[in-house]
Amino acid sequence: MSRVLLAAPSTADRASRGRHRVQPTTRAGGTLRRHAARAATILLTATAIPLVAVPSVANAATTADWERLAECESGGNWSINTGNGYYGGLQFSTSTWNAFGGGEFASRADLATPEEQMVVANRTLLEQGWDAWPSCSRSVGLYGSPTTGGPTELITAIINRYNGEPALRQRLGPEIGLEQGDAKVRWQVYQGGRMYWSPSTGAHALFGAILNKYLSSGGHPTRGLPTTDELAASGGGTYNDFSLNYSIYWSKYSKAHNVGGAIRAKWRALGATATHGYPVTDELAAGDGRGRFNDFTAKNSIYWTASTAAHEVRAGIRAEWRRLGAQTSFLGYPVSDEYAINGGARSDFQGGYAMWSSATGLVATFRY
Template sequence: MTSRRQPPRTVPLWKAAAAALASALLITATTTTATADSGSPGAQRWKPTLRPHATVTPGQMRSDSDRIPKGFSKEQADRAETMEARAADGCQVYWPAPYEVCGAIRDKYNELGGPGSFLSFPKSGELTNPDGVGKRTEFVNGPIYWSPQGGAHPVVNHFFAAWARNGWEAGPIGYPTSDEIVNPDGVGRRQHFTSGDIYWKLNEAYAVRGAIRDKWAEAGWEAGYLGYPTSDEFATPDGIGSGARFEHGMIYWTAAYGAHPVSGGLLTKWELSGYEKGPYGYPVADRQPRGSSWDQDFQFGTMGFPTDPVAAVDPDDGDADPIVGDQVPVTWGDFAVDANTEGVGGPVVQEGPGSLEPCVAGESCMHTTPVSDEDPPDDPIIDGPDTQATFISPLCLDKPWDGQWWMERKHACMIWKDLAVDVVTLGTETGSIPFTVKTGVLTSHKSGEFQQEFRVDFHGLKGKTGKPTFRYKLTYNNAPAGSYSVEGAEDGSLIKSGQTKVIVVKWKQQAMADQALKYPVVNIAWNFGNLDPDIVPGKQWGNIRVATVRCDSTMKLSNGTFRQGCVFYGAKPEFKLTSVTPEQTWHVAAAIASGLPGSAGRPLHRQADKSKRDINRQYSCPRKGDVANARRLAGRSCDEYPFASSMEGAAAHPTLGRTVHANCNVKDLSITTGPDGYSVCMIDARQNSHSGSLLGKFYGEERVVDQDAFTLATSGGAPPGAPPGTP
């Protein structure tokens, strides 16, 4: 029979029972009481007040005098009346339902209140279940099941739906062994079965069984940190394990490792990694506290939250947050050291030139036509600090002096020659002032301040020039004047022939929130005035605008507090690998030669998310399991490229792993080429660890923040030796 497989009606139970009893039993009480029943969530029991049946004339049926409840026909009612007189021992018929309810099922039905209970009237006789052992009787609002091991118990509403999903009595949780029970929290309910339980809360019920149920019990049932179940047990796609979801976590089980909960931030990281299909595999232990963090062991590695544990064997590839130096630069020399202004061998970026506003006819005007072949004097008069070329790196000296910005990661410079101002006296051009502009900017990875020199070399005053003056004004993101300080020549100071005007501007550190980025824009505007009343002052302003600086507060001091630093973000920094770590240098060079990114045309990009870095690492260099065991060699550790701390790491192409040489001892991967994927090699462990530290230092000193591009340069590499036993 299949009728038992249908879910119960959703009509309120007490209404169905009350309607039936009002007709069948002639309810006379003007007031009745509906009380919550312990057998079904939301069900109510109707307790009627009864009077004897009306007198029935001989030859008449009860249906001729009593009103038949809705849902039953006269034929059914007459048949039920006939069956009442012939009921077998231990059985009972409940008019007008023409079915016998027998034995333990009858006793349970009567215990619950018979037709007046949440079950209402019977709608079947006693049926034998497909296993040939158990029995059931179906009622309007659910069945009562009986088994030798569990006795007789109703299964209704959401409990019935959950039991049906799990295969009824033939499924993994078997027969019911209890009625519904109110949980200690007074909110949820549960029902026990021979091999599991069903738990209900807020109109959802799910089965919990086996080792997952036992682990949930160990975690405190529904009152523990996992809360109520929110799914039935499910099989994992690989067919190896199973799992179940709870309000605040999951429990996963495998035959090899048993059942273990994963919750909170650890579950979030595991989800991001791809659950058991990802590089960590299945959980093999419960979580363990580590200070303010939690650690949990998985098949192929240990995960931590909110911070990862230090790797037991393999280096972390610079995965630790970059640490910047504690000492803040103050002097020009300090900034020059941090800015690395040697200008030799680094990547160079050319930006736009300074600007001159259009000339106005009949007024003093700056222009770029050479007005004199005269060289600057050997010993110019310097009005302002003598910076001794601290701010102008050799980078600019080797480039055309055409007003273009040239920059590396932490410094920029510009030289602009062949400029001149025409001097107009009483409407007639009477002289000119030729000059050269030089400027340099120094930033630091240890300070949110950056400093700029602006100098103008005057090459002699030609003709009648009156009393020219040097004028300038500064702006910093429209911030007030307190956002910067100036040392050097005064605004409006007189210009002398052969003189150099110098100012040094300290663009001060601005307040930033932790983990924030800011893009300051600064500008030095300048022109020339004149104290001679017969000479028209210049109205045109030159502009030296710096708009390619980025300051961030994403990196920390050794004490854990965030420290600001600034760089020219348009210049890609270069990580240099040398003979200091020859085997890792060799591996990176070979991997790039095989087609992987890292050269100037295909830079890498930093991955600052710890969980994603660890995912990269686990794909390329699992720390546990068969793959790790097969690669292991004394004194060596696993090196992957692209770095795990890059967005091009192994997770970007997890199925395209390869190696570059048999000496790498990575037999599970083949030697191939191509533009995508990752390379693995077992190299000297001390070199690997040291190179990881150098990479972390590089990130800090070059302020390589999340998604920043960087390139690599290699020199002095040497391959690892052949593994022991290699012919």
């Protein structure tokens, strides 16, 4: 089991720290460490609240205590930033936040989850007592109560899943560095992949060529967070879906490519890998700057524009259309999928149509 711990500070280190509501100095000797066992832990679930302490610490500050204190300090607003130099529900200064290890969660307290802020508060309480919040601790009746604190480490949804699924843990391998991110997005790098988490998507893993394509395409800012684990697709490939309406598909023949939006929706409606194969390109801009398209392994493409929507162009009709200049030809963009006609198949375009003959294998094009 892997957890983020704050090392016990030396006597000199304690002396170097100021009180929470007084300007403290930067911590001199403490370090963050990973460790396999700890008496008090909290689990951060996909819904974030409530805290789950395992096991509880006798006479410890509770979630309810911190919520009462936050109500006094910030009106119970855990993401507050008023510009007064104090942040979050418990009004941490940046120096205090960093001195007690808050930087492992977010750069400022208001950017961290309530659970993460409570972890840092428990660390602060352990050293400074309720004097760290001199006014509000008295106001809500906490001053003078035990200061043993609650959990001083956090088990996130990523750590919880990693520890709880041996097969996944074996594939991911050991962690590289600490878990990164903030209250909205978190991720952990492993020797064999990565795991990402957000409150809305949960924790999902990425591996190999799909992970490399995801990162080279911009990662979560451009593709969103994974909403699935790696899944099997027909034909021996795999894929992950992402929250910004994209997927990355991989097969040993096509490698890893992005497909998204209306093109992905059309491709899946037509049968996806079972009928149209795997994407062999990422989504590309058409030459006229108006449209976008993906090519697929089954000798077909799907083209999209805002005015025509997404439609397939297949095999022989695609070859002839492209020979004529594709969307720059008199035919323009497709306005229908390919459909069967007596003796062959037909696709309709903005400026005409194309017909393929099953008898001859030839394609004829016609203007409207």
